[in-house]
Amino acid sequence: MIAFFDLIDDSENKKQFEYLYYKYRNLMAYIAQESLSNQEDAEDAVQDALIYIAKNFDKIDDIDSKQTKSYISVITKGFAISKYRKERKYIYDISTETLNDCTAEDSSFDIYDKTELVMVIDTLDEEYRNLLYLTYIFGYKSKEIAKMYGMSDSNVRKKIQFAKTDLKNKLKGGK
Amino acid sequence: MSVLEEALFLSCELKTDELDCDKEFSFSASFEKKMNGLLDRMRGNKYHKFTKSAVRAMIIAAIVLSFSATVFAFPSARQYVIAQFSDHNTYKVSDADDKSFAEDIYIGYIPEGFTENSFSEGGGLSITAEYSKNDRWFFVQKSILDTKINYDAENEEIIKHNGIEYRYHSSGEAKGIIFNDGSYIFNVSGNISKDELKKIAFELK
Numbered sequence: 001m002i003a004f005f006d007l008i009d010d011s012e013n014k015k016q017f018e019y020l021y022y023k024y025r026n027l028m029a030y031i032a033q034e035s036l037s038n039q040e041d042a043e044d045a046v047q048d049a050l051i052y053i054a055k056n057f058d059k060i061d062d063i064d065s066k067q068t069k070s071y072i073s074v075i076t077k078g079f080a081i082s083k084y085r086k087e088r089k090y091i092y093d094i095s096t097e098t099l100n101d102c103t104a105e106d107s108s109f110d111i112y113d114k115t116e117l118v119m120v121i122d123t124l125d126e127e128y129r130n131l132l133y134l135t136y137i138f139g140y141k142s143k144e145i146a147k148m149y150g151m152s153d154s155n156v157r158k159k160i161q162f163a164k165t166d167l168k169n170k171l172k173g174g175k
Numbered sequence: 176m177s178v179l180e181e182a183l184f185l186s187c188e189l190k191t192d193e194l195d196c197d198k199e200f201s202f203s204a205s206f207e208k209k210m211n212g213l214l215d216r217m218r219g220n221k222y223h224k225f226t227k228s229a230v231r232a233m234i235i236a237a238i239v240l241s242f243s244a245t246v247f248a249f250p251s252a253r254q255y256v257i258a259q260f261s262d263h264n265t266y267k268v269s270d271a272d273d274k275s276f277a278e279d280i281y282i283g284y285i286p287e288g289f290t291e292n293s294f295s296e297g298g299g300l301s302i303t304a305e306y307s308k309n310d311r312w313f314f315v316q317k318s319i320l321d322t323k324i325n326y327d328a329e330n331e332e333i334i335k336h337n338g339i340e341y342r343y344h345s346s347g348e349a350k351g352i353i354f355n356d357g358s359y360i361f362n363v364s365g366n367i368s369k370d371e372l373k374k375i376a377f378e379l380k
Contacts, residue, residue, distance in 0.1 A: 018214055029200035043206040044276075047299060051321075070191040109179040117182035118189070129186070136183045164179075 008054050017054060020063050020072075027069075028076040035080035045080040052079065052148065059138075071138060074130045075148070081127055082150035106164075112171050120170045128163035135160055212295045251338040252355045253320065264328045266342065266353045268360060271320035275358050277302050280317045283378025286371050289313070313365025313372065315379060324353050324362050336377055343369065352376040 008014050028049060032042035052075060053060070060068055109117060121129060134140040142156040149156065176184075202210075254269040276299030289306040296302050301318040318324075327346035334341040334352070341354040351364035352372050363376045 021210070021214070024196060025202075026198055026200040027194055027196045029202065030198065031194075033200075039203060043203060044299075046206075047209075051300065066188060066191050069194065069196070070187050073191065073194055074187075106177050106179050109182075110177060112178060114178055114182050114185065117178060118186045121182055121186040122189075129190075132183055133187050136180050137187055 008057055013057055016060075016063060017057060020053070020060070020068075021050065023063065024069070024072050028072060031073050031076045032080040032083075035077065035084050041083055042080065045083045046076065048079040048083070049076040070133070074133050074138070077126065077130050078134070078145070078148045082148065085150055108168065109171075116171070117167070120167055123170060124163055124166065128159060128166070131156065131160050132163055209296050209299065213300065215295075252340060252357050255355060257342070263325050264331075264344070266324040266326065266360070267322075268320045268355055271322075275319065276300070277317045277319055277359055280304065280315065281378075281380040282315055282375065283380065284374045286313075286367065286375075311365070311367050313363060313367050313375065315375065316362040317379070318360045318362070320355065320358070320360060322360050324360060326351055326353065326362075326364075334373065336373075341373070341376055343372070345369070356380075 028046045032045040036042045134145050143153050146153040146156045256267050258265040280302045288308045292305045294304045303316045305314040328344040329346040332343045341352050343352050348366045353362050361379050
């Protein structure tokens with residue numbers, strides 16, 4: 001009936017959640033602190049992320065897997081960025097004008113070498129990279145990401161488009 | 176899988192490898208306290224205190240109505256939903272997206288002679304306190320809006336007071352009142368009289 005107790009139904013999952021908490025809490029705190037200057041805010045972001053993870057516990061299969069570690073780090077980063085944005089009343093709005101005419105369709109990346117693409121992905125701003133991870137790896141819809149990051153759905157879509165366009169431009173520049 | 180997807184998978188894997196889970200973070204004492212309380216509750220450690228009476232008060236209902244859920248609107252509080260199951264009901268606020276953390280609780284009325292047995296903060300998600308006097312007990316809970324409260328409901332009644340709708344429920348000796356004030360959900364349960372429960376509920380903040 002209370003918080004996590006309510007969010008997770010069966011006792012096996014409760015044990016698994018506790019295991020997840022102790023396994024990843026340090027990592028989550030460090031990730032949150034990268035975006036938030038003070039410890040209290042970072043701990044709040046960790047709590048927000050834990051609530052979210054508890055609510056979506058069915059998305060987690062093997063707690064020890066690399067996939068889970070990635071998922072938890074991306075989610076925690078999302079909540080830390082959201083907190084940062086809220087506290088500073090930070091409004092990030094990419095106008096459509098900043099987007100190139102060239103919209104980077106997914107298939108247009110097929111001509112590039114995968115390793116080269118990985119290197120260019122690494123040059124992206126972490127937030128953009130996480131948005132791409134959430135969309136392409138974890139299958140999140142822009143609406144779900146918007147809720148997590150505390151921004152509008154259209155902004156998320158614009159940012160994802162912007163990230164892809166940026167990737168494409170960097171790839172073209174490298175050629 | 177497209178080249179972009181493959182590259183993102185690979186990039187994510189490489190980034191994950193760089194992350195260190197073992198490096199100790201020095202959490203604040205208040206964080207540790209909150210999380211320990213929360214995990215204790217999740218393990219069920221604290222619930223042993225409530226034993227059968229509390230469990231009766233919180234779970235197992237027998238009302239089966241012709242509809243499964245009804246939405247109730249109320250001006251100052253949030254809309255809430257009562258979902259009716261075969262063995263219990265669930266109180267849930269419909270639009271609970273903008274949560275305020277439960278950092279403190281004010282219990283304005285405590286019946287004479289009752290003393291606090293336990294007090295626990297659940298990481299800003301919930302605060303509970305349990306009071307007793309001989310074999311009589313009650314507990315109060317203040318939670319974030321995004322919380323579901325399961326309760327036993329052989330008998331239910333709506334009590335309106337100062338613009339808030341209080342849902343009184345009872346089953347045998349166990350009784351409870353659930354309400355929300357627009358920012359938090361409150362839950363009062365116990366084996367004390369209905370009038371005493373009402374007084375406690377009306378003075379909760």
